[in-house]
Amino acid sequence: xxxxxxxxxxxxxxxxxxxxxxxxxxxxxxxxxxxxxxxxxxxxxxxxxxxxxxxxxxxxxxxxxxxxxxxxxxxxxxxxxxxxxxxxxxxxxxxxxxxxxxxxxxxxxxxxxxxxxxxxxxxxxxxxxxxxxxxxxxxxxxxxxxxxxxxxxxxxxxxxxxxxxxxxxxxxxxxxxxxxxxxxxxxxxxxxxxxxxxxxxxxxxxxxxxxxxxxxxxxxxxxxxxxxxxxxxxxxxxxxxxxxxxxxxxxxxxxxxxxxxxxxxxxxxxxxxxxxxxxxxxxxxxxxxxxxxxxxxxxxxxxxxxxxxxxxxxxxxxxxxxxxxxxxxxxxxxxxxxxxxxxxxxxxxxxxxxxxxxxxxxxxxx
Numbered sequence: 001x002x003x004x005x006x007x008x009x010x011x012x013x014x015x016x017x018x019x020x021x022x023x024x025x026x027x028x029x030x031x032x033x034x035x036x037x038x039x040x041x042x043x044x045x046x047x048x049x050x051x052x053x054x055x056x057x058x059x060x061x062x063x064x065x066x067x068x069x070x071x072x073x074x075x076x077x078x079x080x081x082x083x084x085x086x087x088x089x090x091x092x093x094x095x096x097x098x099x100x101x102x103x104x105x106x107x108x109x110x111x112x113x114x115x116x117x118x119x120x121x122x123x124x125x126x127x128x129x130x131x132x133x134x135x136x137x138x139x140x141x142x143x144x145x146x147x148x149x150x151x152x153x154x155x156x157x158x159x160x161x162x163x164x165x166x167x168x169x170x171x172x173x174x175x176x177x178x179x180x181x182x183x184x185x186x187x188x189x190x191x192x193x194x195x196x197x198x199x200x201x202x203x204x205x206x207x208x209x210x211x212x213x214x215x216x217x218x219x220x221x222x223x224x225x226x227x228x229x230x231x232x233x234x235x236x237x238x239x240x241x242x243x244x245x246x247x248x249x250x251x252x253x254x255x256x257x258x259x260x261x262x263x264x265x266x267x268x269x270x271x272x273x274x275x276x277x278x279x280x281x282x283x284x285x286x287x288x289x290x291x292x293x294x295x296x297x298x299x300x301x302x303x304x305x306x307x308x309x310x311x312x313x314x315x316x317x318x319x320x321x322x323x324x325x326x327x328x329x330x331x332x333x334x335x336x337x338x339x340x341x342x343x344x345x346x347x348x349x350x351x352x353x354x355x356x357x358x359x360x361x362x363x364x365x366x
Contacts, residue, residue, distance in 0.1 A: 106211070106213070106312070107167035107168045107192075108168070109311040109312045109315050110147075110168040110170075110171060110311045111168055111169075111170035111171065111311060112311035112312075112314045112315050113308060113309045113310050113311035113312075113313065113314045114308050114309045115147065115148070115171065115309055115311060116148050116171075116174060117305070117308070117309050118305075118309040119147050119148040119150055121294060122150060122206065122207065122292070123150050123154075124292065125150075125206055125207070125235055125290075125292055125357065126150035126151040126154055126206045127154060128235075128290060128359065129151055129204050129206050129233050129234075129235050129359065130151060130154055130155055130158070130204065130233075132233045132359055132361055133155075133202045133204055133231060133233045134231065135155065135158075135160055135201060135202045136159075137158060137159025137160065138159060138160075138161070139160055139161070139201040139202055140160065140161045140162075140163070140198075140199075140200040140201045140202070141155045141160040141161070141162050141163070141200055141201065141202040141203070141204065142162075142163045142165065142196060142197070142198065142200040142202070142203045142204070142225055143155070143162065143163070143164050143165065143204055143205070143206075143208075144165055144193050144196060144203060144204070144205040144208050144209050144218075144222060144225075145165070145166055145167075145193055145205050145206075145207070145208015145209055145211065145212075146164040146165060146166045146171075146172070146175055146188075146208065147166060147168075147171050147175070147206075147207075147208065148171055148174045148175050148178065149164055149174070149175030149176075149178050149179065149186075150206060151204050151205075151206045152164040152175065152186060153175070153178055153179060153182065153184060153186070155202075155204075156179065156184040156185065156186055157182070157184065160202070162184075162186045162187070163186070163187045163188065163189065163197060163198060163200065164176075164186055164187070164188040164189070165188065165189045165190070165191050165193075165196060165197065166188075166190065166191075166208070167190065167191065167192050167193075169190055172188055172190055175188070176188060192212065192218075193205070193208065193209045193211075193212040193218040193221060193222070194212060194214060194217040194218050194221050195221060196221045196222065196224070196225040197225070198225060199224075199225060199226070199227050200225055200226060200227060200230065201227050201230045201231075202226075202230060202231055202232075202233070203222050203225050203226045203230065203231075203232045203233075204232070204233045204234070205222075205233075205234050205235070206235045207235055207236065207237065207357075209222065209234060209236075209267065210234075210236040210237070210264040210265070210267035210268070211264050213261070215262070215266070215267070215272075215276060216276065219276040219277055223277070223279065223281070223282075223362075223364075226362075226364055227364065228281065228364055228365070229364055229365065230364050231361065231362065231363050231364065232277070232360075232361070232362035232364075233359065233360070233361050233362075234267065234273070234358075234359070234360045234362075235290075235357050235358070235359050236264070236265065236267035236268040236273075236357060236358050236360070237264070237265050237267075237268050237355060237356070237357050237358075238265060238268035238269070238289065238356040238357060238358055239263065239265040239266060239268055239269055240356070241265075241268070241355045241356035241357070242336075242340050242353055242354065242355035242356070243265065243355050243357075244263070244265045245336055245340070246306060246333065246336060247263070247265070249332050249333050249335075249336050250310070250313060250329065250333060253313075253316065253320060253325060253328075253329045253332075254312065254313070254316055255316070267358070268356075268357060268358040269358075270287040270358060270360070273285065273287060273358070273360045274287070277360075277362045281364055281365065282362060282363070282364060282365070283363045283364065283365040284361075284362075284363045285360065285361070285362050285363075286360070286361050287358050287359065287360045287361070288358070288359055289356050289357070289358055289359075290356070290357055290358075290359055291354040291355065291356050291357070292354065292355055292357060293342075293352055293353070293354045294352070294353050294354075294355070295350060295351070295352050296337075296350060296351045296353075297349070297350050297351070298349075298350070298351060299334045299335070299336075299337040299338055299341075299351050300330075300334050301351075302334070302337045302351055302353065303330050303331075303333040303334035303336075303337065304330065306333060307329070307330060307333065313329075337351050337353055338351075340353040340354070341353060342354060
């Protein structure tokens with residue numbers, strides 16, 4: 001494994017063919033102040049080198065990431081072009097040819113809403129997943145579909161050697177920024193749940209792997225990424241819970257799903273998940289249902305929160321407003337929450353709703 005050393009002239013922002021320079025601002029080389037060392041190693045699942053390195057980002061790079069985030073939401077361009085395949089770890093990037101993957105447009109959509117606001121409310125679920133993972137300091141852990149890094153950063157605080165993976169670069173950048181602020185050492189890779197890096201003692205996913213377009217491929221990738229005596233722990237919303245009800249209320253306002261697409265909440269069905277992971281090399285697959293609460297001042301506030309944080313809904317907002325249907329969507333969604341309100345008989349105002357989710361633990365054997 002050889003160490004890459006670049007001259008000062010080579011440590012510059014890469015301009016990607018066919019894109020304006022500002023879109024390449026987060027494709028940068030480490031500055032001379034970077035403390036990380038990066039190396040190129042052959043990925044076991046790809047024909048091109050995957051560049052790896054420990055987390056250490058110079059201030060210049062962070063400013064460039066913030067510039068991309070600002071421009072992404074302010075300037076008009078085809079966001080589906082973000083669907084190209086990039087393998088990221090540390091502050092080095094290797095470009096692979098773009099792929100025709102159904103997950104890429106969906107990955108770009110996650111950046112359109114205020115998902116970080118939702119992620120902050122989901123932090124307790126990440127803690128429960130890590131408790132079920134049962135890792136000890138020094139173990140390696142992979143967070144699949146890490147989003148803004150709830151589970152990954154919690155594990156890093158407890159002494160795990162953490163790798164974060166997510167297909168959405170904007171969310172991954174936020175996770176990296178959180179790690180920098182806390183002074184945590186992490187590694188990361190921008191990739192789908194179907195192509196995961198390395199082999200780890202623990203593989204976890206908190207409402208991440210469930211959105212993979214091909215469940216069988218995602219499960220196979222997680223099994224490959226888990227050591228022979230390791231453990232996989234997943235959290236997924238159940239098919240009969242609040243989240244599924246919300247999706248049914250929103251569905252009529254959105255474009256129809258691709259032919260053959262299956263609902264992500266099937267990952268919340270114990271029988272479905274058991275069938276995915278009950279393969280040779282697995283000693284047990286166990287599941288249990290947990291519940292997570294959301295509190296709001298009113299049903300209208302709850303609906304506004306869900307619409308604001310859902311990127312795939314925000315992507316359709318201009319069309320719905322043009323058709324005069326945005327307010328109708330808000331009203332239909334607000335009507336869902338009184339039926340789930342656990343404070344219906346409580347004299348205190350407000351709405352408290354709970355959504356069921358399934359925690360699945362997959363234990364491997366030597």
